[in-house]
Amino acid sequence: MLKVIRYSALALLAMIGGLWGYAWTSRAPGQGVGEAFAERLAAVFGQQMPLPAAGGGGVQLPAGISLGGAFSLTRQDGVAVTERDYAGRWLLVYFGFTYCPDVCPTELGRIADVIDAMGPAGERVTPMLITVDPERDTQAALADYVSRFHPRMQGLTGTPEQVAEVARRYRVFYSRVQRPDMSAYLMDHSSFVYLVGPDGRVRLLFRPETAVEEMVRAIDIQFRTLTSS
Numbered sequence: 001m002l003k004v005i006r007y008s009a010l011a012l013l014a015m016i017g018g019l020w021g022y023a024w025t026s027r028a029p030g031q032g033v034g035e036a037f038a039e040r041l042a043a044v045f046g047q048q049m050p051l052p053a054a055g056g057g058g059v060q061l062p063a064g065i066s067l068g069g070a071f072s073l074t075r076q077d078g079v080a081v082t083e084r085d086y087a088g089r090w091l092l093v094y095f096g097f098t099y100c101p102d103v104c105p106t107e108l109g110r111i112a113d114v115i116d117a118m119g120p121a122g123e124r125v126t127p128m129l130i131t132v133d134p135e136r137d138t139q140a141a142l143a144d145y146v147s148r149f150h151p152r153m154q155g156l157t158g159t160p161e162q163v164a165e166v167a168r169r170y171r172v173f174y175s176r177v178q179r180p181d182m183s184a185y186l187m188d189h190s191s192f193v194y195l196v197g198p199d200g201r202v203r204l205l206f207r208p209e210t211a212v213e214e215m216v217r218a219i220d221i222q223f224r225t226l227t228s229s
């Protein structure tokens, strides 16, 4: 019996390792290995990972999967904040870093566009960048960076442990990458935009490059779902 368990565990480990390797080699250009792995894992396990919602844009979390929740971080103006400071508000959260050459600026720009496209309803949503690079993303660096995207955008940082904790709760993958041809390091990171509800829980995930109109429509459905329940 023990032998069976041991062999099953080994087989599972081998399969996960293989998937990781497959994700590494087959990921799209610019896609983080973590995100690629999550996609391959979803393809194998189906229900275990977020599935596409039926219409409306965004990815709804299947029952039993809960992302988000408690965190303790520092805002770009130096104020310590927790999830309780955002109770009752909607958030559009992105995990990234200010040195990011391409993907982060694109996604943060999209978040700003979504909020503006929502009109007055957009005021219910706080746009937020949580850094995965707390070493370089100081409050001052974040303050300057987020103000370029949207006047209400908040930039949150913390100790490496605080950042690791919030990333874990949102299942964000990130790791430092040092390329031989570059003096500064980069952060490889998953790139979803999270719609967080007034209870601090993630309602929807948006894949990178989801169209602004699609996001606006999906958020509107979430607004209406909550007010009618």
Ligand code: NI
Binding pocket: 096, 097, 100, 101, 102, 103, 104, 105, 189
């Ligand atoms: Ni980035």
